[in-house]
Amino acid sequence: MATTNRQFVLGKRPEGTPDRDTFELEEIEVPEPEYGEVLVRTLSLSVDPYMRGRMDEAESYAESWQVGEPMEGAVVGEVVESEHEAWSAGAFVTGNLTWSExxxxxxxxxxxxxxxxxLGLEAHLGVLGMPGRTAYFGTRDVLDPYPGDTVVVSGAAGAVGSTVGQIAKLAGTRVVGFAGSEEKVRYLEEDLGFDVGINYTETDDYREALDEAAPDGVDRYFDNVGGPISDAVFTRLNVDATVAVCGQIDTYNATEAPTGPRKLPMVIAPRATVQGFLVFDYEPRFPQATEHLREWVEAGDIEHRETVVEGFENAPDAFLGLFSGDNIGKQVVKVAEPDS
Known part of the structure; x- marks a missing residue:
């Protein structure tokens, strides 16, 4: 086992879009597990859009990181030493750990x-991890689509959106996905079974694009993005439509509160339901979601993809890539190969 350990801490709070200076790499000693603890060697770590909010001082549902403190996220790793009766060296585990080796x-x-x-190890950070569970509960519990519904997904080629669309297809719906490149649109339509993909970077009029892709209107909308895409979708909601608000990545790096069309008047005539949700509220049911997702993946009913960035030192670049649309599916950082 190595005698030195690298970790990333929050170097400074970003103003607007983070950059490499937001992250600070430190070299520390390998910690020793105390009673009840386990020492884990990181194999892969997750970078996720919600982490942007933890870089700010403002209060949110996820506790803010303090400047100089280690960053945290979902990790898949291998047990090196154990002072806990349930674990022994060589076991593969996942949990929220610091950004460290x-x-x-x-x-x-x-x-x-x-x-x-x-299912490789990285799948436990994506389709079998927090993003997959977010898609599972957001689609089945919040959207609750019926056969024949039209479901629209923004951020459709990402870790959450790609799974949302496939779960909605399993429910017998028509699925339309917004994504940021022609490659991603092909991924949605050819690999994942979306009925229509819309490349928002090449689309001047989102409303017109929706009229073509969803001529009967929108019954269910899974919102990962917000911004102009959501402004357009809200104008096309059908009676009794449901909107699940999962994320608003379009505004995460905004330095001022953005303004746009007022959405509340648009939900009156269709009597639409708009619900924000957090996957953590469903924690008692996580095993149920993981079991169903695993069954679907192993049966070939759900496809998944991980975009892998090699090297622990490149974790900041992997995170920043989320905001420039570098990833298809789940963005992960490959840190090491397993010993066992």
Missing amino acids: YATAHGDRLSPVEPGEN
């Missing part, structure tokens, strides 16, 4: 990772 955590905060057919 080695980290300790209480054993009760870790979950087992079981690779399977069509």
Whole structure:
């Protein structure tokens, strides 16, 4: 085992879009697990859009990182040492750990990772991790689509949106997805089974594009993005439509509150329901979601993809790539190969 350990801490609070100076790389000692703890060697770590909010001082649903403190996120790793009866060296685990090559955590905060057919370790950060569970509960519980509904997904080629669209297709719906390149649109239509993909970077009029892709209007909208795309979708909502507000990445780096069309008048005539949700509220049901998602993946009913950035030192670049649309599917950082 290595005797040194690298970790990323929050170097400064960003103003607007973060850059490399937002992150500071430190070299520290490998920690020793105390009673009840486990020492984990990071194999892959997750970068996710919600982390942008944790860089700000403003209060939110996720606790802010303090300047100089280690950053945190979902990790898949291998147990090196264990002071917890449930874990032994060589076990694969996942949990929220610091952005470091080695980290300790209480054993009760870790979950087992079981690779399977069509499932590498990284899948536990994507389709079987927080993004997959977000898609599962956001689609099945919040949107609750019926056969024949038209479902629109923004950020459709990302980790959450790509799974949302496929779950909606399994429910017998017509699915339209917004994505940021022709490559992503092909991925939606040819690999994932979306009925129509819309390249928003090449579309001048989102309303007109929706009229062509969803001529019968929109019954369910899964919103990962906000901004002008959502402004357009709200004008096309059908009676009794439902909107699940998952994320608003379009505004995460805004230095001033953006203004746009007022949306509340648009929900009156269709009597639409607009609901924000957090996946953490469904934590008691996480095993149910993971089981269903694993069954779908292993049966070939749900496809998944990970965009892998190699090297722990490149974790900041992987995170920043989320805001420039570098990833298709889940963005992960490959840190090391397993020993066992």
